[in-house]
Amino acid sequence: MNFPPxxxxxxxxxxxxxxxxGAGVSAESGVPTFRDAQTGLWAKYRPEDLATPxxxxxxxxxxxxxxxxxxxxxxxxxxxxxxxxLAEMEAAFAQFHLVTQNVDGLHQRAGCRTVIELxxxxxxxxxxxxxxxxxxxxETGDVPPLCPRCGGxxxxxxxxxxxxxxxxxxxxxIKATTSCxxxxxxxxxxxxxxxxxxxxxxLRKGAxxxxxxxxxxxxxxxxxxxxxxxxxxxxxxxxxAVKTARSTG
Numbered sequence: 001m002n003f004p005p006x007x008x009x010x011x012x013x014x015x016x017x018x019x020x021x022g023a024g025v026s027a028e029s030g031v032p033t034f035r036d037a038q039t040g041l042w043a044k045y046r047p048e049d050l051a052t053p054x055x056x057x058x059x060x061x062x063x064x065x066x067x068x069x070x071x072x073x074x075x076x077x078x079x080x081x082x083x084x085x086l087a088e089m090e091a092a093f094a095q096f097h098l099v100t101q102n103v104d105g106l107h108q109r110a111g112c113r114t115v116i117e118l119x120x121x122x123x124x125x126x127x128x129x130x131x132x133x134x135x136x137x138x139e140t141g142d143v144p145p146l147c148p149r150c151g152g153x154x155x156x157x158x159x160x161x162x163x164x165x166x167x168x169x170x171x172x173x174i175k176a177t178t179s180c181x182x183x184x185x186x187x188x189x190x191x192x193x194x195x196x197x198x199x200x201x202x203l204r205k206g207a208x209x210x211x212x213x214x215x216x217x218x219x220x221x222x223x224x225x226x227x228x229x230x231x232x233x234x235x236x237x238x239x240x241a242v243k244t245a246r247s248t249g
Contacts, residue, residue: 001237007225010208011182011238012245016095018180019086020173020198021231022188024213026102028232029077051160056128060153064144067156071122074104082186082231083110085239090114092243097176101188101195103158116172118165118195124157133157165194173198183207187231190217199223212238 011017023033045066049055056063087110090096098115100107103122107115125145126133129152137145137154144153159165173195177183183202190196190211199219203209211223212234220226227234 001229001234001241003227003238003241004225007210007227008238008241008245011210011242014093014181014208016097016180017089017093017182017184018097018176018198018202018207019089019099019184019186020188020195021082021086021098021100021102021107021186022190022192022195023102024187024189025080025082025100025231026104026106027187028082028230029080029104029106031074031077031102031104031106048161051158052162053128053160054162056153056155056160060128060155061143064153064155067122067158071156074106074122077104077106079106079110080232082235083107083112085235087111089239092246095180097172097180099173099176099195099198101192116169116176118159118169118173120156120158120166122156122158125154126157128153128155170194174201177202177207178205180207183209184212185209185217185219185223186212186235188213188217189215190219 027033050063050066083106086098090098090112098107098112100115100117101119103119105121105123124133127147127150129150134147134154137148140146147154177198178201180202183199185199190199199209203222209223210225211219212227212231214228214230
């Protein structure tokens with residue numbers, strides 16, 4: 001692929017890079033997007049009917065089983081070339097912050113050491129009542145399982161509709177965004193707030209903003225560089241160009 005020389009040079013010179021990834025990155029690994037997951041037995045439900053605290057209170061078993069099914073989907077896929085390229089980039093920059101809206105843990109499986117998960121992680125479990133992460137619980141046959149500490153229901157450690165983003169992670173994401181030289185928006189529609197505000201905040205703070213996405217988004221007209229295409233194709237090629245520029249510069 002041919003990239004604007006200015007884009008390659010700015011990434012090659014960057015001291016601090018921040019990246020925001022969205023569902024498009026995981027979709028290339030075969031992870032259905034939130035609404036695409038409504039197939040088969042789950043086709044009659046809207047995601048909004050299964051991913052709220054009210055839905056869990058109304059029918060905790062149904063919600064738990066839906067997420068168990070989604071966990072199986074995630075467990076059966078592998079990180080793609082975009083995930084692997086980002087893991088390489090993390091190791092190469094003095095400051096590199098990866099912020100993701102995805103809940104599948106594929107960035108970590110690709111080798112990324114520090115991932116800011118704005119929407120949680122579907123492979124983690126927490127207590128619905130206390131909000132604490134739980135890694136082990138007694139096998140009682142209850143669905144959902146019960147918290148070993150308080151006896152309440154366990155739930156997936158993801159952010160549902162009507163819930164705020166985790167404050168600590170959002171604070172980390174804002175700090176990374178406002179202090180970076182280059183900001184990459186990858187595979188995200190830039191419509192789900194507050195995560196969608198991050199590239200615009202990066203623009204406001206003077207960072208070079210790069211969008212990598214197959215379709216145009218609300219960010220497209222404002223980004224400094226727009227590279228249409230799949231993340232799994234664009235990112236490895238861009239990173240290869242940047243490595244060449246760094247080695248010869």
